[in-house]
Amino acid sequence: MNTSEFRRRGKEMVDYVADYMEGIEGRQVYPDVEPGYLRPLIPDSAPQEPDTFEDIINDIEKIIMPGVTHWHSPYFFAYFPTASSYPAMLADMLCGAIGCIGFSWAASPACTELETVMMDWLGKMLELPKAFLTENAGEGGGVIQGSASEATLVALLAARTKAIHRLQAASPELTQAAIMEKLVAYSSDQVVATLGTTTCCSFDNLLEVGPICNKEDMWLHVDAAYAGSAFICPEFRHLLNGVEFADSFNFNPHKWLLVNFDCSAMWVKKRSDLTGAFRLDPTYLKHSHQDSGLITDYRHWQIPLGRRFRSLKMWFVFRMYGVKGLQAYIRKHVQLSHEFESLVLQDPRFEICAEVTLGLVCFRLKGSNKVNEALLQRINSAKKIHLVPCHLRDKFVLRFAICSRTVESAHVQRAWEHIKELADDVLRAERE
């Protein structure tokens, strides 16, 4: 495909994407396909000669779309949101074209420097303590990871390296195995200190756990993967109180801040804790500025060597929405979840199972797990909306998460009417 064909096909793809987004409400949110549906629909090996673009674009509706769960449908209330916005998509096109691999400053200075500044912008939106920012030439700083899992792993490995060095310095006679035996990682039943758990969006109290960690010289990593985006609103910022005790903190703008996956924002108070654990310096990656103290080589901050120019997405989204636009977006979702909560509370057959703080409502039919399992089964078989369950203290609970960028009150109302009707069926079937 040459450049002039790309101009044509690229514009067709823009229209396909726009059509998809505009028409997504009309698509069934969860697919009808059974496991193994796809393999028989396509050849069993790659073609020797090129296929045409028409062949491929036709196959999207024929082969791919029937097997897609439409995460951006306004009837998708499952898991947690995954971000989707037009500014982020435009930035991703640019990111793909520049196509640099930003493992060092020299590999593309703009890639590294925009990331550092965007992480400062975002840190300020959250009112993170200054110690986490780069701008004042302190010891802290931010980095984009691929996922919260990677951020947690990076924090864990940095903490481990730091603890090993401390033990080795204090007791040089210890063998490696003896040191390993002394290492302990504490976690809650949702792992690490969490602000907004996946099951029910509960919050650990950092003001309690933080001082203990600091006193005992223990690394404190705080994960706010979903909830973190809400902290840009002053009325939710108090949920982050105590982050000043943390060594590292992360949340996922790719969940709820309109920056398409992947973009997990991680800050550390001491950059050298990360670079001490991950430093990698082969000759082919050395460059003249690296020992100047002026630059950041992000490969020392993460597991992979390669990295895309992901900060472009943040830059486009932050600028095209503005902080106020982003706050309005968060508030709208929170308002919709409270709207759903009040609908549930009006029906005495149902109960709310956890405090509704942000965009997640955990609810169930009063009664057995069996009846709730039956209700969820009916909901997801009808495929008009899509939910997933969780367990809260042995209770089977339905999670209603406000997800789509385009979800409105009307969708929430329709979803609730639908759930009530299915509940009627379930309860009737139970009585019979």
Added chain:
Amino acid sequence: MNTSEFRRRGKEMVDYVADYMEGIEGRQVYPDVEPGYLRPLIPDSAPQEPDTFEDIINDIEKIIMPGVTHWHSPYFFAYFPTASSYPAMLADMLCGAIGCIGFSWAASPACTELETVMMDWLGKMLELPKAFLTENAGEGGGVIQGSASEATLVALLAARTKAIHRLQAASPELTQAAIMEKLVAYSSDQVVATLGTTTCCSFDNLLEVGPICNKEDMWLHVDAAYAGSAFICPEFRHLLNGVEFADSFNFNPHKWLLVNFDCSAMWVKKRSDLTGAFRLDPTYLKHSHQDSGLITDYRHWQIPLGRRFRSLKMWFVFRMYGVKGLQAYIRKHVQLSHEFESLVLQDPRFEICAEVTLGLVCFRLKGSNKVNEALLQRINSAKKIHLVPCHLRDKFVLRFAICSRTVESAHVQRAWEHIKELADDVLRAERE
């Protein structure tokens, strides 16, 4: 930004991308900026009110491009190639729009199933042993990782879990620390068994190391991050001989197979070795098909929980190039590296430092490291081409890697003329 504005801006961005690609040869391959150049050019916090798209697109040329190292310039010969093709960019636009997170089959069946089939397609292109493929309902299979580093880490953790289980079964009285002390990972001076090292593209002999690993019941992971793409050509396939002894194998289509970053292809002989190490089953990720044995939940195969619909890129690229088109692409790059090699050999002042097998030429001026460091310094200061060095047995060596999709013989000839001229200067300066 609403959908109709996206239609307009998306098409403008397609043209911007096409213009960038068409004009890339005219841009200086390595930027002039100094560390810290970007921060003063942009505000120190995100705007409260939205900026316009025009503001942003203007800032790309003003702020971003001056700091970009142009990896896709035909004068970029540094590191290794990173893939860039129009079909992959089109697929990425679609991937961004669908925006599903494919952690389980149910989270988007098409995302999981296309990946499985594409990994079979690619495995067959490489003539991988059948044990690594999924199609025959065997125990093996393929997965897309983000990077070779992640693939190696996943292999290491799977190997570790397997070894721990074996030791625990054999000697139930061993403490955890005692088990840890017994674990050993062997590596060469380039880490794990490697086909095509980064420094000089050398190859480990799998036919020697493989049988030993199998006999000793040791996990063998083979990394062919760069070189793997070449194995789709029958004349290079012999370099992969012995992969039948491996437990896991990976290479990066995002390097040399025209599938834009990130796309690291990993296969294992026994899926259960991975899923045994990484299994994660909270209630909110359970779905009705998961215990049917019919489906794949890729979250058990990797470090992160989330994953994009990356197989779309493979599908578009494999179909729009065809196997023959991909082979022609590899062969052209190999031919260009041999052309450069022969130019070097014609100049008695220079020497070739490692066998030229694929697209990398390691060369140097006969003489001291100092004179070669001076030559590289002049090359990268002139910024007409971009190279990085390596060390081969204490010798400072220049790496000339064929990288760009659009590089032609004329660029290689011009690069060599330029290097010779700078060598004249360096040698003259040395005599003076």
